[in-house]
Amino acid sequence: MVLSAEETKMVLSAEEKKKRIISDFKSYGLVHPDLDALYETYLQTECCAVCKKVFETSYERCIDRDHETGLFRQVICRSCARNFVMRTYHSAKSSPKPDVCFQYISK
Numbered sequence: 835m836v837l838s839a840e841e842t843k844m845v846l847s848a849e850e851k852k853k854r855i856i857s858d859f860k861s862y863g864l865v866h867p868d869l870d871a872l873y874e875t876y877l878q879t880e881c882c883a884v885c886k887k888v889f890e891t892s893y894e895r896c897i898d899r900d901h902e903t904g905l906f907r908q909v910i911c912r913s914c915a916r917n918f919v920m921r922t923y924h925s926a927k928s929s930p931k932p933d934v935c936f937q938y939i940s941k
């Protein structure tokens with residue numbers, strides 16, 4: 835297959851974008867056995883795993899991870915990510931780790 839100059843540029847920028855996002859994953863301390871596969875999941879997730887809001891821009895996609903182990907849990911929207919952080923922060927001392935995420939996963 836021969837790519838036109840324009841197509842080559844698109845492939846390269848997609849590769850660049852992928853590299854950048856995967857390096858972001860790493861900088862968040864995210865743990866996943868296959869970051870390439872995780873990247874695909876990230877791109878293909880169309881709505882928040884918690885509130886089901888459809889992502890309109892890739893900016894709204896957030897990776898939810900276990901804050902102790904760094905393990906990936908799911909792709910959620912920015913406002914749910916913020917709620918999780920708030921809830922974790924406020925209840926960390928008084929109750930077991932809040933985990934709406936696990937409720938969702940085990941359904």
Ligand SMILES: [Zn+2]
Nearest residue numbers: 882885911914
């Ligand atoms: Zn959400």
